[in-house]
Amino acid sequence: MTDQMKPEKDEDFLQNCLYFTTNRLSRAITRMADEAFATTGLTPAYGYLIRLVIGSPGITQKELSEKLSITPSTLTRFVDKLETKQLVERKVHGKTVMVYPTEKGVELGPTLRQASKKLKQNYEELLGKELSDQLTQYLTSSSKQLEK
């Protein structure tokens, strides 16, 4: 296993970098996810946000931003948009804001779960269930460690 056997390719520094490879996959999977969610009228990020709200009506924005691992400012914009579409509503309670699903929001729940399911089927078909699961698990644990 000498150096002559595996010549260093020019672009290896890309393939070996976690930053690059993560973002590369992010672009690919986001494309797939957008497609799978096209029928819902929402992008996947919003879909997941609504599902959290449906699952815990009255959840605060703080909690939402933590569960989604996005910054509070981003969350504010997301909720703004969902409120405009009348899928959720805010109730201010002192300095915290609680978010509730509207009836229309609740009705969207099954459609959203459906889209998630289709997305999962799509990528599992390309990657295999093994790799998908393994990768997903690694990603979660790595995120937790890096977020500290």
Add this chain to the structure above:
Amino acid sequence: MTDQMKPEKDEDFLQNCLYFTTNRLSRAITRMADEAFATTGLTPAYGYLIRLVIGSPGITQKELSEKLSITPSTLTRFVDKLETKQLVERKVHGKTVMVYPTEKGVELGPTLRQASKKLKQNYEELLGKELSDQLTQYLTSSSKQLEK
């Protein structure tokens, strides 16, 4: 191993979704990468682009967008900015554009490699070399499969 033993948590649908987990890690590692590259005056994406140009002077935009797995339109914007900073220059050749590093660009090379190295050290410290390497490899092979 019955259902009572592992109660489904509300937010499991997030943790189990490759779309979500990938983007979550993407946000975390991008934050780290931005820090590591702060000294270079460029964000990591631009840094890698320059390194490719230094490694293959005259590389076309098409090739660059393929190696970086970004769309041609995004690449155009990147090269625009690097040209403004006088780190690369374009030479139009028919309908293709060839990109060359300027002297200033070449000089930046070592600094960029340094930053990449520091980035890698940083995340390996948090994740361990094992996991980092394994994950990176999985990410590359998954991307290849999903990009088809």
Add this chain to the structure above:
DNA sequence: TTTTGTATTTTGTATGTACAAACAAAATTA
């Protein structure tokens, strides 16, 4: 009660990125 601190949210601004459409050059076909 006023002040001072702290936590939550919002706003201003910037970046990376995509898609679709426009454009321009080259290659193919008639």
Add this chain to the structure above:
DNA sequence: TAATTTTGTTTGTACATACAAAATACAAAA
């Protein structure tokens, strides 16, 4: 050679996202 198709690039526009600073509101101390 003229017309058509393909390929590479650019531009317009939009979205997810972040950070830093401002606003808001409660809590604790003076």
